[in-house]
Amino acid sequence: MIEAAKIWNEPNNKSHWDPEIDPDWSRFAAMARLAGQAIRAENPRVTRVLGGLSPIDPGYLQLLDGYGVLDEVDAVGVHGFPLDWNLWSIHDWPQKLDEIRAVTDKPVWVTEAGVSSFGAEEVQVWGVKRTAELLVGRAPRIHWYSLYDLPKAWEATTRHKEAEGSSYYRHFHMGLLREDGSPKGALEAYAPYAAEMGLCQWFHFEDHRLDEAVAWLKRLGVKHLRTGLSWADSLRPNALSWFDRQMDALSDFAVTVTFCFTPEERGIAPHHTSAPRAPEEFAEFCAAMVRRYGSSEGALTAAE
Numbered sequence: 419m420i421e422a423a424k425i426w427n428e429p430n431n432k433s434h435w436d437p438e439i440d441p442d443w444s445r446f447a448a449m450a451r452l453a454g455q456a457i458r459a460e461n462p463r464v465t466r467v468l469g470g471l472s473p474i475d476p477g478y479l480q481l482l483d484g485y486g487v488l489d490e491v492d493a494v495g496v497h498g499f500p501l502d503w504n505l506w507s508i509h510d511w512p513q514k515l516d517e518i519r520a521v522t523d524k525p526v527w528v529t530e531a532g533v534s535s536f537g538a539e540e541v542q543v544w545g546v547k548r549t550a551e552l553l554v555g556r557a558p559r560i561h562w563y564s565l566y567d568l569p570k571a572w573e574a575t576t577r578h579k580e581a582e583g584s585s586y587y588r589h590f591h592m593g594l595l596r597e598d599g600s601p602k603g604a605l606e607a608y609a610p611y612a613a614e615m616g617l618c619q620w621f622h623f624e625d626h627r628l629d630e631a632v633a634w635l636k637r638l639g640v641k642h643l644r645t646g647l648s649w650a651d652s653l654r655p656n657a658l659s660w661f662d663r664q665m666d667a668l669s670d671f672a673v674t675v676t677f678c679f680t681p682e683e684r685g686i687a688p689h690h691t692s693a694p695r696a697p698e699e700f701a702e703f704c705a706a707m708v709r710r711y712g713s714s715e716g717a718l719t720a721a722e
Contacts, residue, residue: 419669419711422559423704424495424529424676425453426469427646430478433576434469434678436691443478447485449697453677454490456701461712467674470495470529473504474514476521483522493558494522495529501545502534502588508545511552525558529644529674530618532563534591539603542591546607554614559674561618561644562608565631567593572622599630609638616642616672623651624660632667643668646676649703650690653681665711675711677704 428434429446440446454466468491471478482488496518500508511531518526531553533545546562553560567590568574574589590597594605608615617640621628635643645668651657665673677700684699685692694700 419665419673419713420464420675420708421642421672421713422465422467422493422674423457423708423712424467424469424644424674425450425457425491425704427676427678428472428497429469430475431472432578432691434691436687436689436693439686440693443481444485445693445697447482447487449694449700450482450487451485451490452697452701453704454487456705457708458490460705460708464708464712465493466491467493467495467527467529468524469676469678470497470527471518472497472499472530474498474518476517479518480521488522488524491524493525493527494518495527497530497563498528499530499532499534499563501541502532502536503585508533508548509552511549512556515556527559527674528553528557529559529561529676530563531560532592533604534588535602535604536588536591542602542604543607546594546604546611550608550611550615554611559642560615561642561674562594562615563618564592564594565617565619565634566595566599566627567591567597569597595634599627605638612638612640616640616644618644620646621664623648623654623657625664628664628667632670635671641672642674643671644674644676646678647707648679649677649684649700650679650681652703653683661707661710672713675707677707 457466474496500506515526531549533542535542570590594608595601679690680692680694682688684694686695
C-alpha cells in the first residue's frame with residue numbers, strides 16, 4: 419500500500435516543529451536520519467521523502483544536508499500556497515522547484531499545492547488549472563491539497579493562529595469538496611488532471627469521511643494519494659484497528675504516508691511539534707508502519 423514514506427511534515431514551519439526547542443534543527447536532523455535508516459532497513463522499495471518544506475527554502479535544505487539528512491532520503495518534498503500564504507506569485511512555481519534543484523540532486527516532489535476558496539470559488543477554479551499547467555510534467559509527484567474543506571468545528575494545525583489573523587481562516591477552505599461533501603467548482607476543474615496530479619487528504623483519528631473520500635477518489639480517477647499516520651495517535655486505544663481500516667480503505671491507491679506528530683508524553687515539551695526525548699522511538703514507529711503496510715512494489719522509479 420505505501421509506495422513512499424514521508425519523514426515528518428513541514429519541519430521548517432513552527433506549526434509542525436518547535437524551533438525554540440531545536441533552534442539549529444540538529445535534533446530534527448538526528449531524528450530524520452534514524453527514521454530514513456529504519457525505513458530503508460525495513461523495506462528498501464519504499465521511497466523515503468523528506469517532509470515537505472514550507473516555505474520552500476534552499477538554505478534550510480542545505481542546513482539539513484550538512485547534517486547528513488539527504489544521505490538517508492530518496493526525494494525532497496516541497497509545499498506551496500502562493501495565492502494564500504506564500505510571498506511569491508503562482509507563476510513562480512517552476513522557479514521555486516529550480517531553487518531546490520540547485521542545491522540537491524534528489525528528485526523534488528510537490529507533496530502539497532493548493533488554493534483556497536476563501537475569497538471566491540472562482541479563484542480556486544483558476545488556481546487548480548494554473549497549478550496543473552505549471553507543475554504537471556515538472557515533478558515526479560504532485561499532490562493537490564485537499565479533497566475536503568476542514569470542518570469548522572476543528573482547529574487548523576498551526577501554532578501561530580493569532581499571527582495569521584484572517585489568513586488563519588483560509589485553512590478551512592482548501593478542499594475540492596465543502597465540509598458537507600458537496601462539490602465546489604474546483605472539483606470539475608481538477609478532474610481532468612486527477613491521474614497526473616494526485617491528492618493530499620489528512621484523515622483524523624476515526625475520521626467519519628473515510629469511506630466517502632475513497633468513493634470520490636475512485637470516481638475522479640486519482641492514482642496517487644498522500645495521507646498521514648500519526649505517531650501521537652498510535653498511542654490511543656484501538657489505534658492499530660483504525661490504522662488498519664484506513665490503510666485497507668486506501669489499498670487501491672499508490673499512497674505516500676507522512677509520519678509525524680510527537681506524542682505529548684514522549685516530547686521534550688508536551689506538544690506534538692516538540693522534538694522527542696528519544697528519537698529512536700520515532701524511527702521505530704516508522705519501521706513498524708512500513709513493515710505493516712509497505713508495498714512490495716515501491717516507488718523507486720518515481721524518485722528517479
